[in-house]
Amino acid sequence: MAEINLKGISRRWGDFVGVDDLTLHIPDREFLVLLGPSGCGKSTTMRMIAGLEEVTEGEIWLGDKMVNRLEPKDRDISMVFQSYGLYPNMTVYENIRFPLRIRKVPKDQHHERVMKAAEMVELTGFLDRRPAALSGGQRQRVALARAIVREPNAFLMDEPLSNLDAKLRVSTRAQIANLHHTLKTTTIYVTHDQVEAMTLADRVVVMNKGVAQQVAPPMEIYDRPANTFVASFIGAPAMNLIEGEIAGGTFTSPVLRVEGLPHPVSGPVTLGFRAEDVEVVSEGGNLSAPVYSVEKLGDSTMFAIRAKEDMIALKAGKAADMEIGETVHARIPPGACHVFGPDGQRVEAPGL
Incomplete structure (x- = not known):
């Protein structure tokens, strides 16, 4: 040895x-x-x-x-x-x-x-x-x-x-x-x-x-x-990565707004979240977009939605039943989000 x-x-x-x-x-x-x-x-x-x-x-x-x-x-x-x-x-x-x-x-x-x-x-x-x-x-x-x-x-x-x-x-x-x-x-x-x-x-x-x-x-x-390379390489599907701005713990982009992020940084960032952390809701939420594709996997259902230029993956229960073109409403919890700076490196929240 x-x-x-x-x-x-x-x-x-x-x-x-x-x-x-x-x-x-x-x-x-x-x-x-x-x-x-x-x-x-x-x-x-x-x-x-x-x-x-x-x-x-x-x-x-x-x-x-x-x-x-x-x-x-x-x-x-x-x-x-x-x-x-x-x-x-x-x-x-x-x-x-x-x-x-x-x-x-x-x-x-x-x-x-x-x-x-x-x-x-x-x-x-x-x-x-x-x-x-x-x-x-x-x-x-x-x-x-x-x-x-x-x-x-x-x-x-x-x-x-x-x-x-x-x-x-x-x-x-x-x-x-x-x-x-x-x-x-x-x-x-x-x-x-x-x-x-x-x-x-x-x-x-x-x-x-x-x-x-x-x-x-x-x-x-x-x-x-x-960093964003690891985030995009690990996971099936890969982590969703959305570019936007953060200020006062609120992330905003043309397709998404997430409040209550425990990150003190301000300025341009990339927000990451995994498909299994997205909550599909009947109305409201902080993300709405039409279904681009549906994959029935047996134990779960994978949706891809297109929000402007971003393709976003969501994972729902096996009973989820939506058609291509139908609008999905989803909520991304702030606690499930990852923040990466302009250099692509992870930004840690205080205390982590």
Whole structure:
């Protein structure tokens, strides 16, 4: 087991900055998720930790050892990739066993360790098969077992569920969570899928353009996004963001007025609120606009309404029944609102 420290690491290719001055402390046994859109620097960060990408500036520490110049094989880290990377001519048993052979682990330990890893990912009935005879989910479990069998200091997982269909993603995600609970090994997990981040992580690093925007537990990121980028990236649907002015605790815009905000700032701001915090009312409220689209989700109903140039998402009960073009009246409670300054950064209310 090992803690991991990234001290001001950067990766540049000429004038292009892939990762910019990233500092992170990842405690032993933590499950850390690097989350962000394509090109944000999350995979580059992982590849630098693994030794697959050169560090332009900064230091990477695994435990008490600075590993910038160590080869990947000497870092005692197991990686699981989006592509399974299995050997097609080997059985499942031999694919799982392969890291032990490469690392010259005594042969009398191989069978016990392979069987233990296979049992953890429920593959004991498939050990004689070759990868071509397996489903995508089973192949990913072979890749997981091959990482487990090494008993490394840390796991690095780079979008391991991207090639799986929706049902398999859910079951494999649960398996990864259970494995982490069992093995208690430091894990860094890269994804663009916020559901994976929210359900798996102890902490999430939200990245954009090579810079960490916020580092916090999942629910803190959801409840208190640090800036408008995080607010717009986390949540399904994303947080509604309306530009306007605030004065004396009252926000006004061409489409919305919210009174009683506990924020002392004045001037131009962006007001944020989530779809589930909007109250659909029969009349009155502080927002009225025609329905643009309706989505029946079974347990709830999602409405999109268009208010001038703003598209606003509302979440109502499953019995809510409105037609496109019909006017919706809604109330946004002041306590559910988030305020962001002209620089896009969160403005905290006093006492928070």
